Amino acid sequence: MKAFTKIYGGHPLHAVGLVLSFGLVGYVVAIAGPLTLWNSNVWWQSIVVWFFGSVLLHDVVLYPLYSLTDRIITATAARQPAVSPVNYIRVPALGTALTFLMFFPGILSQGTESYRAATGLTQEPFLGRWLALTAVLFTVSAAAYFSRMILVRSRA
Numbered sequence: 001m002k003a004f005t006k007i008y009g010g011h012p013l014h015a016v017g018l019v020l021s022f023g024l025v026g027y028v029v030a031i032a033g034p035l036t037l038w039n040s041n042v043w044w045q046s047i048v049v050w051f052f053g054s055v056l057l058h059d060v061v062l063y064p065l066y067s068l069t070d071r072i073i074t075a076t077a078a079r080q081p082a083v084s085p086v087n088y089i090r091v092p093a094l095g096t097a098l099t100f101l102m103f104f105p106g107i108l109s110q111g112t113e114s115y116r117a118a119t120g121l122t123q124e125p126f127l128g129r130w131l132a133l134t135a136v137l138f139t140v141s142a143a144a145y146f147s148r149m150i151l152v153r154s155r156a
Contacts, residue, residue, distance in 0.1 A: 082152050088145040092137035099133060 001012065008015055070090070077084040105111055106126035115123055 082156075083145065083149045085145055088141045092134070092141040095137050096130075096134045099130060103130065 004012055004015075070086075073086055073089055077086045100107060103126060106115070106123050107130050109123045109126070112123055115121070
């Protein structure tokens with residue numbers, strides 16, 4: 001087991017989980033058929049394109065960016081021993097990023113005609129509301145950080 005863990009780099013149950021996951025994906029592709037995963041009429045509806053696009057976007061662009069940002073924040077926070085600001089930055093950043101990820105077509109005004117036809121409304125408030133939510137998240141986090149810092153300093 002130790003040799004396997006040293007070579008693989010993780011617990012053997014992790015490897016079993018990965019093998020089972022890949023087996024499930026292979027089973028779905030075999031049952032559904034590869035042609036059902038590729039929509040030749042409208043290319044952007046293809047699950048394969050979306051999957052590989054998201055993997056590439058995350059692994060090549062986003063992961064290095066947020067890892068570098070986190071390293072900079074963590075290195076800066078190490079100089080301030082009283083209260084670490086790391087999680088006070090991570091939480092609102094994560095909330096902002098996930099909200100953007102969920103609502104980016106509306107925030108970026110994509111599909112304006114379809115949205116207006118379906119709802120009778122415009123997408124104009126989406127960007128402003130997302131920016132307001134971002135400001136509120138970071139403001140509340142900053143207030144929590146400074147109140148925590150005051151509390152820790154008053155106890156010392």
